[in-house]
Amino acid sequence: MFKRGGYAEGFWERLGFQRALPPVAVGKKRLWLHAVSVGEVQSVGQLLRRLHQVGGWEVVLTCTTSTAFQVAKQNFGAYTIAIRPFPIDFWPSSVAAWRAIRPDVVALTDTELWPEHLTQAHKRRVPVVLINGRISDRSFRRYSHFRTVSKWLMGHLRLILTATEQDYSRFITLGADPQITHRVGNIKFDVAINGMLDEQAREQLRSELGFQAISEQNRPLVVLGSSTWPGEEALLIEIVDKAREAGLDARLLLVPRHMERRDEIIPYLEQGDHPWHLRSQAVQAPHSVIIYVGDTTGELRRLSYAADLVFIGKSIPPNEGGQTPIEAAA
Known part of the structure; x- marks a missing residue:
């Protein structure tokens, strides 16, 4: 990210200097949805459209990479109340962003388990859902070396929806509660393919x-x-x-x-x-x-x-x- 200049846009927002959102509208809940890169942003498109259709949700979408941020703004502004860079997972930055966004629910994608982000959710008693949960071979090896940390991270999740059977097994091995961990499939395969060319x-x-x-x-x-x-x-x-x-x-x-x-x-x-x-x-x-x-x-x-x-x-x-x-x- 730093090498590619990915933090240039929205630099101050990444440090936590984010404009405070207005209070949640009566009868609605606010969801803070985080998608790291372009692939994750595109994969949550169907979810954003569905939430917009059923109503009752104010969605704040955050992204890590600059390209994902651009794609999100180009495609999903109509389905969100704000699209912002994800804050650096450092106490002052995370606290400031949480105070500005004030979510009722947090949703993370893939394996984006940021310790400070999860800590802030726990302190505020905000449930955290992991969607499209995946653990690569490399991540599994890394997490396996730190089982105590892995179990601590898993303990901060209210619901884990995994992409594959293998991912499900890996989450359980790393300490996830089987009662809240479910196999639902990879949402990247639910992406709507619109505008097919003749x-x-x-x-x-x-x-x-x-x-x-x-x-x-x-x-x-x-x-x-x-x-x-x-x-x-x-x-x-x-x-x-x-x-x-x-x-x-x-x-x-x-x-x-x-x-x-x-x-x-x-x-x-x-x-x-x-x-x-x-x-x-x-x-x-x-x-x-x-x-x-x-x-x-x-x-x-x-x-x-x-x-x-x-x-x-x-x-x-x-x-x-x-x-x-x-x-x-x-």
Whole structure:
């Protein structure tokens, strides 16, 4: 986050200097919902819409990364009373933010168990719900070394809704109460896929990227690097180079996991002979482009429609785990 400049926007709010919200409206409850990054923000979209539909809730949505903050403001302002950066988990900052927001319920996503945040909830007797609870291999190993701390964290949760059977087992192993821990599935798979492109719109998108077909029989093969991590862009460029040497009209659409990494990617592009283009400079690319970099926020889902073949980022060592394949599968 610090390296990518993720704390620049809303810096003072992250320190706890947040505008106090008005008292909760009569007959309503206030939910403080926290989603870390873009994937988590998009995954809670259906929940936000449902809460707005049923009424009775005022939702304050907080995010950790700058890109998630932008996506939240672009898409979910109508379903919330405030969208803010999440405060640093340090006593003065957390206390100040709690005094400004004054929630009745707190909901966390994945494994965002911040000790000071949970402590403030406990002091105020505010129930904390963990939705889409997940524990990665790395996190499980780390938590397993500190069982006392893990059990303390789990003890501050009123309800735990896990994404998978494995996550359920891991939470129980780390000290979660089986009576409040339930398997409900991964809400990321409940994301609504709106605005699907028909064939004509898909061709217009490919033309926008500079990948238009010369004829029906002469269409480029578009390879998408979806949410790529360091080292993966160079590999994909090499693959496209070899495909073109073999006679295929292969094109590469790169969408890095963090748009701030464009400066790391540009040297790879400059070393090659292929024309390239950055979406942040202009949406429309020249027709001669071979490599198009989607270095913008919140557009992966739409850009995925241009691809014939998709590589899911964070899949090549030393990276591990893989980013979500939902956009590609849709």
